[in-house]
Each structure stands twice: as C-alpha cells, then as structure tokens.
Amino acid sequence: MEAQIGFKIMPYQDHICSQILFAKYSQSNQDWSAIYIQKTPQHALTYIYTKYERFKEVCLMKFKFNDKIKFIQLDNENFSKYNLPSKDKAQITRVMLFSNYGITIEQNQPLMDTLGKLNIGLIMEDSEKQYEYIVPHQLLQDGECYESNIPLKFQRHESKVFRTVKLIINNESQDLDQYQDRIHEFPLNFDNL
Numbered sequence: 001m002e003a004q005i006g007f008k009i010m011p012y013q014d015h016i017c018s019q020i021l022f023a024k025y026s027q028s029n030q031d032w033s034a035i036y037i038q039k040t041p042q043h044a045l046t047y048i049y050t051k052y053e054r055f056k057e058v059c060l061m062k063f064k065f066n067d068k069i070k071f072i073q074l075d076n077e078n079f080s081k082y083n084l085p086s087k088d089k090a091q092i093t094r095v096m097l098f099s100n101y102g103i104t105i106e107q108n109q110p111l112m113d114t115l116g117k118l119n120i121g122l123i124m125e126d127s128e129k130q131y132e133y134i135v136p137h138q139l140l141q142d143g144e145c146y147e148s149n150i151p152l153k154f155q156r157h158e159s160k161v162f163r164t165v166k167l168i169i170n171n172e173s174q175d176l177d178q179y180q181d182r183i184h185e186f187p188l189n190f191d192n193l
Contacts, residue, residue, distance in 0.1 A: 003064050003065065003066070004064075004065040004071055004133070005039075005062065005063065005064055005065075006037035006038060006039055006062075006063040006065070006132075006133045007037065007038050007039075007040065007041045007043070007044035007060055007061065007062055007063070008035070008036075008037045008038060008044055008047075008060075008061050008063070009044050009045065009047045009048050009050075009051050009058055009059070009060060009061075010051070010058065010059055010060075010061045011051065011054070011055040011057070011058055011059075012055070012057040012058055012059040012150070012153055012154075029086045029087070029090075030110040030111075030113070031086065031087070031090035031110055031111035031112065032086055032089075032090065032111065032112060032134075033110065033112055033113070033137065034112040034116075034121075034134045034135055034136050034137060035134075035135045035136075035137060035140050036126070036132050036133070036134055036135075037063055037132060037133040037134075037135060038126070038130070038131075038132045038133075039123075039130075039131045039132060039133065040130075040190075041060060041062075041152075041188070041190045042190065043126070043130050043132070044060060045060065045183070048154065048164075048183060049162050052156045052162060055156075056155060056156055056158075057153065057154065057155050057156075058153075058154050058156075059150045059152060059153045059154065060150070060151060060152035060153075060154075061148055061149075061150055062148060062149050062150070062151055063133075063146045063147075063148050064146060064147045064148070065121075065133075065145055065146045066145055066146065066147070068119060068139075068144050068145040069119055069120070069121050069135070069139055069145035069146070070119060070120050070121070071120070071121050071122065071123050071133065072097070072101060072120060072121075072122055072123070073122070073123035073124070073131075074093060074096050074097075074100075074122060074123070074124055075125070076092055076096065078092055079092075079124050079125045080125040080126065080127050090111050091107075093111060093122070094107075094111065103115075103118070103120075112134065112136045112137075113136060113137075113138070115136055116136025116137065116138045116139050117138075119139065119145070120136075121133055121134055121135040121136065121139065122134040151169065151170060152167065152168065152169055152188075153166075153167075153168040154166065154167055154168075154183065162181060163181055164176060164181075164183040167183065167186065169188070174186075
C-alpha cells in the first residue's frame with residue numbers, strides 16, 4: 001500500500017515536541033477534536049493566513065503516515081456543508097462507520113478520541129473536492145504513526161499580518177517579488193517537497 005502523505009501549516013519551532021504541538025485543548029465540540037492535515041500542499045497553504053494571525057514564523061510540515069494508523073475515507077455530500085451542525089455530521093459519521101465497517105461509537109463517546117484508541121483516522125471532505133486527514137490527537141502526540149519534515153518556512157511582515165516577507169525552501173531563501181500578499185499562489189514545484 002502506498003504511504004499516505006499530508007501537509008499542514010504549523011507554527012515554526014526549531015525543536016518540535018509532538019506532545020505539546022499536537023496537544024488537545026478545550027474545544028466546544030469534543031466529537032471533532034483532532035488535528036486536521038490537508039492532503040495537498042496547495043490546500044494546506046490556504047490556511048497560512050490563519051496562522052499568521054498568531055505567529056510570526058510558520059512552516060509547512062509534511063507528514064508521511066505509516067501502517068500504525070488506518071485511515072477510513074467517508075464520502076457524504078453533507079460533510080462539506082458549512083450550515084450543517086457538527087453534531088449532525090458526527091451522527092452521520094457514526095452511522096457510516098457502523099454500517100460500512102462495523103465500528104460502533106456510542107453517542108456519549110467522543111468520536112475522534114474513540115477512533116484514536118482504535119488507531120483509526122478519517123479522510124473527509126473539507127470543502128468541495130478538497131480532502132483532509134482527521135487524526136486523533138493521541139496518535140500524533142505518540143509520534144509512532146508518522147514521520148515528518150519541514151520543507152518550507154515562512155516569515156510574515158512585522159506589522160502587515162497577511163504579508164509574507166521570507167520564504168525558505170530546504171534552507172534556501174527565495175525571492176517573493178509580487179507574491180508577498182498572496183503566498184498561497186507562489187509557483188512551487190511540490191513534487192520535490
């Protein structure tokens with residue numbers, strides 16, 4: 001089986017501690033408390049501006065998942081609907097997991113935490129035709145189901161939050177020219193990441 005590869009924009013740190021980086025924080029919806037990793041670097045880059053709001057340096061982290069995690073892809077047109085409540089999406093997911101895979105998750109059990117105990121993550125639609133991995137916190141904190149590296153680092157402008165002033169690819173700084181305000185459109189050869 002081909003390795004599952006994913007990408008995520010993360011705060012940049014010289015030394016990555018997976019226990020802290022992938023810690024579970026209080027969320028209003030316990031069913032969906034997990035780490036969301038995009039299947040393509042292009043999709044991941046669309047999230048760079050949400051990280052720039054809180055961090056001056058961010059990176060594109062590349063994940064290569066191994067056989068210690070099993071991914072189940074669930075396809076349902078309702079998953080990408082923003083107006084459908086999360087609890088309804090969780091119920092649809094529970095029904096699909098039971099009917100298609102025989103996996104029972106009770107209503108009072110947090111969906112992703114319970115799947116984590118089974119070493120299972122999900123692949124679901126984030127937006128139309130854009131898929132992402134949904135990985136339980138514990139599986140990433142343990143660090144046993146993946147390898148990771150950081151092929152790209154970004155620095156934002158000191159005061160202009162949505163402006164990128166530095167892009168570093170494999171430790172080499174790149175000229176950004178007209179892409180400073182739309183780094184997600186920067187022409188990159190993603191095959192070499």
